[in-house]
Amino acid sequence: MDAPNYTIELQTQKVRQRLNADQIKLWLPPYTDTADGKQGQGNIPEELCVKYSNDLNIPAADIREILEHLRQHALQKLAERDQFQKTGKAVLKIKATGLRENKERISQIETVEISLTSTGCDLRQMLAEKLGLPAHHLKMICRGQVVSMTKSLQEQNVKHGSQLMCLYLSVSEAEAAQKEEEVMQMMNTRQAAELLSSKVEKDDYDVDIQIADQSGRPLKLPPEERKALTLAMTMHEKGRVAIKKKEITKALLLLLEADKEFRKCGANILNAVDNYAVLCLDIVWCYLCLQNIEELPDADQRLRSSEDCFVRSYGANLERLAAVKGESGTQLALYMKLHLLQGIVAFHHHRITEANVLLRKAEEELKRLQIDENQLSQMMVMGFSEREGRLGLRATNGDMTKAIQHIIEKRKEKEEIEKKVKKERRQKKIQRDLGKTASGAKVDMSLYENLISMGYGRGAAAAALKQTNNDLNQALEVLQLHPELLNLPDPEKKSVDITDDMIAQVVGMGFDTIMASRALQLVKGDVQKAIEELIQKGGILPPTPEESSPSSSDSSPSEAGPSHRSSEEEDKAIKELVSDLPEDEEDYLDLTLQEEAQYLEEYLAKVNSVLSTNT
Structure with a gap:
């Protein structure tokens, strides 16, 4: 939008506000010569033009032209409303x-x-x-x-x-098929994300998608809310990947899908994470890239939602974040982007003073976020990634020594969290293997591990706790009274990776590939036992539980869909879904800010042009 056109828009906005304040209705007499306001010539008094010209510092000829434009626009709106009511x-x-x-x-x-x-x-x-x-x-x-x-x-x-x-x-015609495929891929992405969220609900997944608070600690959520958030966050991440690839239209569609899922979550959950605030920023960023920032009224509301969330999470001046993490430089990039977008939206809504303040604030934040490229290069030579170097330097205000220490501490912190998550995931899997107590509750893992540390076998410990409904004293008494429990086998299912070489050895003895795989799964990867098992069963083995789950066997062919895929299809869909997702939870903070700097320069120039015209 060039300065002359914007100046006209700004003048029109000022006149419209003054008309509203003076309660002047241009579509009615004496300004329009018909009482119903549907047709008729305008009759704008000269004294009104002169008055507004003096009060608003706009030439009287321009005032008359603006008033006539607004009068005809009002008549058009009335005609459209009447038509809507009639037809x-x-x-x-x-x-x-x-x-x-x-x-x-x-x-x-x-x-x-x-x-x-x-x-x-x-x-x-x-x-x-x-x-x-x-x-x-x-x-x-x-x-x-x-x-x-x-x-x-x-x-x-x-x-x-x-x-x-x-x-x-x-x-183009040549790219039409590709774009159509992208839309289909988006639909498949949603199906795979729903599949992943279902597995998350059951803790039946190997993909590391964590729902954590600002300190990076995983949140304990009810299964349904965890499922909804996983779906929303996955769609959001796919949208962000598309933004990085400059596929803005595809990104916006994915982000709006994520928005739909986030809105299903409770406010208390959304307040604990900053994901929704970042999503709103990303959606408005897409509006800007598609040159639609001034056409969509929800941009302003989304940015207010982002600001409210950031203030709750980080503090008005990032003080809360500094107290939790000890630094705030990395999150400053989000504030810079927020203030930039708020300034641009304010500009298009003709709030010039507000736009100037916000854009100047973004300019100051951008200066604080600038890093020395030589320092970044040195850190990359030391073996740190570009992302680690950039975030480390921003977190420590450009102090290279502190940045290195910061990165090392972040790595250790991440390793500790990963170890804890893996341990919890392993315990949940073991808990499923152990089954339920007589009352239907899950076996208490801490009591189970206590009994094992006392020297009891895993099978005995599980059986005693199941019989006594997780009562440790009664479990010890049962183990003393029933020594036969000490011989029970280990109830934990040990997963074994079946390699192509193992399968090839069994197939080499003349057995079918599928049967060889089933036999190896049955005997935990022991090739010799697998061959013996196939010989005893005449080379035919029934499907494993993983191959024929109740949900798939009970469904009719007509009901088959994304939720009734085979295990291999499910794993493939999930792998395709997460193949391009970032592995680091702070990837969303790693903004180069190059495009942001370009937009900042562009809109500061526009604001300065308007301000100089008005002075």
Whole structure:
């Protein structure tokens, strides 16, 4: 937006505010010569133009032009409202964005008249005809939600006068198929994320996706909330990966899916983590990259949500974070991005003074976040990663010696947390193997380990605790009265990795590959025992429990879907899902801030231009 156009918008905003304050209704007499305000010529008094010119420091000719523009705009809105009341057809304003086949950027605003009982598919088709674009490559967003193709507009809170955003997902005929595949990949991503969250709920997973507080400690959550947060955070991470790849349209769709899941979580849970605040920042960042920051009213609200969360988590000046972690330099990057986006939104909402203050604050924070590239290079030569070096230098205000010590401490802290998490995960697996007590409760792992430390076998310890409902004294008495329990086998299921070499040895004796794998699983990887087992059973073994779970065997072919995949398919889906996710929990703080610096420079120039015009 160039300065002259913005100056006109700013002047119009000032005049509109003054009209509201003076309770002047331009669509009524004496300003419009018909009482109903539907038609008629304008009659703007000269004295009103002169008064506003003197009060607002705007030329009288410009005032008259602005007043007439606002009068006609009001009449148009009244006509549209009357039409909606009579015909039921709502007027929607839709801004399309994307790239055409010739790489030309789409920035087109269309007005559509449609019944709110129509589906999202109906609206998309109508819009596609207006834009001259293929309908199946359009995605529409209203009030921060992706418009569903199957539901009515009314069901999705689309109202008369709503503003929508339309994303065009392809740039040429050759790339159309690829973009379509990306949309399908997004759908599959959601299915795989749901599968992962289900496994998280059962603690049946090997993927290290942790839900932790600001100190990095895992949160103890009820299974359902843990499942919902895992799904939301996974979709968020996939969206952030897409942002890094500059796939902004795909990123925005993934982030809005994450937003939908986060909204299902309780406020007390969201207050304990900063994930939702970062998600809101990322969504508004996508709006900015798609040049739609001024078209979406929810950008302002999302940034307020981010700020509230950051203040609760870190303190207004990061003091709470410094007390918890001993440093605050890395999180300052989030505040810088927040203030930058708040300043840009304020600029587009014509709050120039506020925009100037926020952008100047972002400028100061950016200066504090700048690091010496020579120092970063030296740290990388020492064996530290670029991410570790950047975050370490920011955390210690550029002190290289302290940064190295900070990185070493962070590594140790991470190792301790990982050890604790692995131990808890292993104990949960053992607890499942042990089964339930007579009352249906889980075996108490601390009592189980106490009995083992006293010299009792694992089978005996488990049996005694199950019989006595986790009563240690009674369990000891049972073990003394029933020595036969001391001979019970170990109830813990030991997992063994079956290698291709093991399978090849068994197959080499003339057995089927699948049967060889089953036999090796049965005998915990002992090749000789596997061969003997197959010889005794005539080379045929039934499926293992992992191959034929109750959920899959009980379902009919018509019910088959993502939740009824085989174990191998599930593992493959999850691996594909997390293949490009960052391994470090502080990856979201590792911002180079290069693009942010460019936007900051651009909008500071715009603000300075407007301020100089007004002086």
